[in-house]
Amino acid sequence: MSPSTPAAAARASLAQSLVRLSGITKRFGSTLALDAVDLDLRAGEVIALMGANGAGKSTLVRILSGVYPPDAGTIVINGATVAPTSPKAAKALGVVTVHQAIAEVGVPTLTVAENLVLDDLCAAKTGALASRKQIRARAATIAAGIGLDLDINQTLDRLTIAEQQLVAIARAVASNPAVMIFDEPTASLSKDEVDRLFAVIDRLRERGAAILYISHRLADLRRIADRVAVLRDGKMVGAFEQPIDLTAAVQAMIGRGIGRAAQHTPIERGAPQLVLSRIKLRENTEPFDLTVRRGEVVAITGAVGAGKSSLAEIIFGVRPPAGGTMTVAGRSWAPRAPGQSIKGGVFLAGEDRWRTSLFPATVPFASIAGTISFPFLRGWYPAGPVGTAREREAAEHGIRAFGVKCRDHRDRLNALSGGNQQKVVVARWHAEPAQVLLLDEPFQGVDIGAREDIVRAIRAGAAERATLVFVSDHEEALEVGDRIVVMHDHKIIEDQDREAIDLAQILTAAAQIGTKRPEAET
């Protein structure tokens, strides 16, 4: 499994260049998105492309997959110079991309089987009347090819996001592409789903495909990459062969050293701020206790579907617990709606920012200031009319505290990069003092530099509250938390101080989680 085995290294060095990008340049207005980038993809090799938000990764992927043409430079595939003009043309050349965006995954109302053979159905070469039996047989072969363990007769919209993503990957792999591009494929996958994905990638590598893998997760890269290429500000700033020095790669990517998790300033632990007693997340799961003290930052980790989001939603009053009681700052806590929680100083920044936190561009006030002030308007402007001074002040404070890159507080959210959008989401819940701050996946789709900024700001503001950060990535948990709590099957299975924990121990706990498939969260 590990790419650092001698066999893999030998394979990589023997492999010849399948795709050669030379001097790729792309300009958007005055921004030089890509500046004479060279990159070789070799058959039977996984190359990881690293880069901060805005470094040019997506642009490079889109050029290779035919979404738009380069301004200069050449793409050579198998010795022939090509210029794919559309994703379809790129696919004909054997270049297939798996995107992170859920909307591009498939047709929600069709069955898994139909989605798996969708390309064939659309190509119509199977004839107008494809029998259900044929579809199912073909789909079953595809599913088996990547070890997809699902009922292929249910419709896609019945699946979890992670399962939908696996279906998309299965569909992409089915055409047996020569070049496979994965754009942040593990963002929504649980531990064992990631393992399955990596098994698929290993299989593709064995078959001699060239794989371009884009991810923010160091753990992924460590496990899967044969080589690492690093983009910064549109330039190729580093190429790392086996054995890969990931720290150096990350340094090249952000242009400064990584703030290691070990550099936490010690915190003052105060009185118990949030106490959960015999809390049951669901009717049929076991109750558990949890106490978070004032000043503590607790990272709650566990696979997708382990109940992290349910726990956050119950504390925030989105729904009631199936049993048990809660107290906040010594007083009984049983919120019936988010509005009540916000009034009581319990804040939640939800996962998946465009679903739970941000407003689209058609909303008139979807600026940094308007986004930050929205939950607090009632308190800030009790009379009704909204003045700009108060929200401007709050926004400017948030921009400074989190290092949001923007022109000013009036910038529209959709004009910011993903990392900066996320900073605004977390900054919003620092605009008023919190009793309990709940952050669900606050580092989603955020590069390491922005993650550091967010961690620093969270910890800087943690003294007067209890902070709970829900992350499925263990490195993120270690980076942000004083205490690590591991959840599995809607209860807590590990709860230790950060000093007492080593990564191996957490990974073992997580590996045990991986042995049993968690139920899909509803």
Place this chain on the structure above:
Amino acid sequence: MSTVQSTRAGIGEWISRSAIFVLLAIMIVVFQVQEPAFLNVNNLFSILQAVSITALLGVGITVTLAVGGFDLSAGSVAAFAQMAASYVLVVNQVTGTEAVIIVLLIGAAIGIVNAILIVKVGVPDLLATLGTLFLLVGLELIPSGGHSISTGVMLPDGSTGDGKFPADFLALGRWHLGGVVPLPVIILAVIALIVWFVMERTRWGRVFYAIGGNETAARLAGAPTKKYRTMAYVISGVIASLGGILLAARIGRGDVSAGNSLLLDSVAAALIGYAVLGVNHPNVFGTVVGAVFVGVLLNGLTMLNAPYYAQDFVKGAVLVAALAVTFGLRRRRD
């Protein structure tokens, strides 16, 4: 962004911002050249008087659009309100003030019915209000047995309604301030200003728009989204019934066919409003401008003796063009 791109975006912005005003100016010039009586104070106020009711309905529809809904029933609420006002005045012989209060309450009640269907039962907005539209179109005919209502109307049970439209009620549709400005225009101005202020300048307006943009995000930020969506339909219902009152006062009887074009005109006004100033979202100012735009167009065409049957076609063409501009630019900007 490069200078080239920003200039291009700037031109696009400028077109989307001012297209409707430029078209309005061109239309006025053309009509004025063809027909010198066009730019005459009385004619201008008669245009405004004609658009005041559709603009009013459009303002209510705009609020429902802002929460991501759509009140298709507004036109039939106004028609129903017009019949109801006539009925209570002629048959029940209530005073003008009482009639106004009763009809506004009916409007609120219809808004609540819409809201229950949409928010509680979960019927999609368009379908729920389409349902109430049909319901009201039928219901307004039942009390009078399908007849228009004026003094002496024969009811299905054989009795007659002998009440009259009182002068104070008729004044709502007919009185002119200083002999020039029609009262419906003043009422429209006041209502539009209030709703504009609430939607654009207060925290309540932000919640309405937030729900339309992303209801989940609004709810998780503490907004009582169901309450606001209910409010939107009640506001639309009340404003539409006010429109019906003004209509009844102007024509002085309950006319079974009076509300026929109200829905199309007011929906067109609200949708054309998206394009005004390039804001790309439902907005009260744009809706009023959209209603005036349609009003000027129809008035001018009438003055130029364009056939009446071409009017709906012209309205439709304007609406389609405005929508194409709005959504075309929105897509290019994304």
